[in-house]
Amino acid sequence: MEDASIAAAPLEIECSDLEVRFSAHVPVLERLSCKFPAGQIVVLLGRSGCGKSTLLRCVAGLQKPTSGGVRLSAVGGQGHQGRVGVDARPRMSFVFQEATLLPWRSAIENVLLPAELDRGLAGVGRDDARQLAATRLEEVGLEKQEHHKLPRQLSGGMKMRVALARALMNDPDILLLDEPFAALDDILRNRLNELLLQLWSHRPRTILFVTHNISEAIFLSHQIAIMHKGRIGQQWINPLPFPREHRLRSTPEFSHCYGVVSSALESLS
């Protein structure tokens, strides 16, 4: 409702024969094919070095695959070029392991950055953009008086919230997160997971989330792609219903899922 831009249909992500090699012998991704449904939260789970971050970077277009490709398409089955009313490039945002805020910009100025760079938001006026940035910050739980603080005056959790707000600034069709909460303590991580689900239910979009934390993966996902040695070993459909709240983590169903996923992860290695 508060979105100044056109709400686009969620995009489906399809990888076909994706291969990435940094050296001649060991591939980081090996002939990987997969399909992630539109508007869902997919978690890429696996040990470090299994290629999950590389897959995410391929989808983001930050990593050029050695061969194969990534196709993003609207639910109708058209390629993203066929979309109406929006620029040809699908809008994507990336959240990094660290908040990567620009230290000389205040929280709200950091959130404004995509509006200054993205041509897709060029039509939005400066005051409107500022208003939108303030709304985004409130959505992630930053009080008004914190909007003008510099990153170094914010705690680690707050910085990550600002990074989330920044990623949502351009109302992306696809949100990519690379172990965003790995550096935070458990309580903070749980809270931010709940926030992420809240934001998703407010405006469902395709989310790819990389983690090596099993319980985080189960709490967030519609499905989990368990990765091992550059391939997707298993795509596990999460049976837990939405909406999900904090207490879900202490239910027997959750523990059951934890057992299933961890043994699947175990059996792959």
Add this chain to the structure above:
Amino acid sequence: MRDLRRADNGSSLFANRWIVSALPPILVFLLMVGLWQWTVEFWKLKPIVLPSPAAVWKAATEKESVLIKGMLATGAAAGLGLVSSVVIGSILAILFSQFRWLRLSIYPYVIFLQTVPIVAIAPLLIIWSGNNLRTIVIIATIISVFPIIANVTAGLLAIDRNWIDLFRMHGASRWQSLAKLRIPAAIPHLLVGMRISSGLAVIGAIIGEFFVGNATSYDGLGSLMTQWQSQQRTAHLFAALVASTLLGIAFFLIVHLLGRTVFRRWTMAVDLESYDP
């Protein structure tokens, strides 16, 4: 209550720390001056060899207005030199950061320029540019431009990989990356460069004035020094030495102040980061 107490402790701690850090150098200074005075009196040294601190003080007060004018003249030349080296150095650094081939082909000569002793170029510059303020500013610029080029180039190029990816994700143009990422990220490096260059610019101006001498009506500290040296007025030379030191300190403080005011956001982000637990 607790907060108040903590704030209190904090400020008294700060005051204590200030005393601890300022007192020893002040004591050493007084001791040195005392020792100096005593040495001159005890060995009955000729004032032409080593004047006593009292004699230096007398010379300084005697020539107060000349010295202040000299400081202002030299300060103006050094200031102009510093400003032009910041402008020229930053422009060169931006070009180096944007064009690899330029960096590879020109940068070695920039380093070469650094190794040429400035005293060897100064006479040439006087032939080309004349006995005037312009020549002095050029010398101050040449001597102080290298730290700016080196630091700003490094700052423009050493950008966090994630930031570059972030800008790529949002389709930033090369110009946008330069204006909104590289240049702001290089500001702390510019300040480091300026801190070094501010001292060098003062040295450059004084060297320039040595060569320009008192051939003109121009009388900066360097000109005064050559003049007094020829008259063997050692006490006056010492006074000029103190004045030039004060000028150097003033320049350093101005750059420091710039970091605390105009570029506060940057120095806050960088200086205090190391204090983070």
